[in-house]
Amino acid sequence: MFCCYMQTGCDAFYNTLLSNIPPNEVSINRPQGGYFLWIKLTTVSAKDLLKETEKDDVTFFLGPLSSAEGNCFSEYIRVSFAHYNKDTLVQSAEKMAKALNRLLEQRGAQ
Numbered sequence: 001m002f003c004c005y006m007q008t009g010c011d012a013f014y015n016t017l018l019s020n021i022p023p024n025e026v027s028i029n030r031p032q033g034g035y036f037l038w039i040k041l042t043t044v045s046a047k048d049l050l051k052e053t054e055k056d057d058v059t060f061f062l063g064p065l066s067s068a069e070g071n072c073f074s075e076y077i078r079v080s081f082a083h084y085n086k087d088t089l090v091q092s093a094e095k096m097a098k099a100l101n102r103l104l105e106q107r108g109a110q
Helices: 002-019 046-054 086-109
Strands: 026-029 036-041 076-080
Touching: 002 026, 002 036, 002 086, 046 076, 046 086
Parallel strands: none
Antiparallel strands: 026 036, 036 076
């Protein structure tokens, strides 16, 4: 039962994020288990995205925090879906997408 609950949340975040951002801006590894989505950012800095999402009360782990060496996975973010309900995950994915789109617009204006 808990497994299905987590899979539903994972799918909700995944689908919402991908449907609200331009194609090819992220690459997401869909987990076969576990509690996290690993998202590779292709054009935006993970640190910049974190600063932008924090304005909307959305946070995540930067990839290097999950590295034993502390300097790997700099283009990755790690998002937990384990302790949140589907509605919260959808709202968070929407906010993350808006933050990513704002950064892309800022970059395009430069």
